[in-house]
Amino acid sequence: MDMFIDLGIKLIVSFFGLWIITFVTGRKTISQLTPLDFLSSLILSEIVGASLYDDKVNLYHLVFALALWTTMSYLFEKATTHFVKFGYLTEGRAVLLIDNGKLNQKLLNKYDMEYKQLLSMLRRQSIFSLTEVKYAILETDGSLSVMRKPEYEPPTAQDMGVAAKPDTFTVTVIDKGKLLEESMLGKPIAQGEIQSKAREQGFDSLEDIAYAEYGDDGKLYVYSKREVQD
Numbered sequence: 001m002d003m004f005i006d007l008g009i010k011l012i013v014s015f016f017g018l019w020i021i022t023f024v025t026g027r028k029t030i031s032q033l034t035p036l037d038f039l040s041s042l043i044l045s046e047i048v049g050a051s052l053y054d055d056k057v058n059l060y061h062l063v064f065a066l067a068l069w070t071t072m073s074y075l076f077e078k079a080t081t082h083f084v085k086f087g088y089l090t091e092g093r094a095v096l097l098i099d100n101g102k103l104n105q106k107l108l109n110k111y112d113m114e115y116k117q118l119l120s121m122l123r124r125q126s127i128f129s130l131t132e133v134k135y136a137i138l139e140t141d142g143s144l145s146v147m148r149k150p151e152y153e154p155p156t157a158q159d160m161g162v163a164a165k166p167d168t169f170t171v172t173v174i175d176k177g178k179l180l181e182e183s184m185l186g187k188p189i190a191q192g193e194i195q196s197k198a199r200e201q202g203f204d205s206l207e208d209i210a211y212a213e214y215g216d217d218g219k220l221y222v223y224s225k226r227e228v229q230d
Contacts, residue, residue, distance in 0.1 A: 009059055014048045014066070044069060096186035098136035100216070101149065104186045111138065122146065135169050137184070170221065174212035194220065
């Protein structure tokens, strides 16, 4: 009888403990999980699973393990949020596989991606030819984000009988006041040009910029720290 009571208490503590960890570290859908998040969830399941049926692990051990893991996860999540380079190191960066219609074979080889795999991911977005793609980005969660060439966007400009107006492709160049060298693999950032365009918009110090994107139209889109809520 005592065994069932002990098991029941551990299950209740585990249930609320896991809920608290999810709430504290931030709720994410499965598609948003990074490799680190996935490994973390596996380790957490091992902690809970092992403690439930091991008589040597009592309730205090379980609470201590969950509390310690919650603290570590919270601090790690905050570190990846506040330190940009550390975030890229732990969570990776998006990878530009197709740049303005041109395949980056070097990055395809680096990430062991074959053409048939790339085409399979494109077909899931109703794209059946590489010729339709202007930009393709391999996201950190393994998904593929695609921008079609304007003439292939539904409904097509050809069908409408109007000139195609291309969308603007942008990359992150400034994050929390820090000028990045390469936020997306395959798309280096011209730092001198970014600094010059920021000064043209009245930003003598990049520290005043919360976030900025640079488009292939040559424009810098800036969000100052005054415009962004904390």
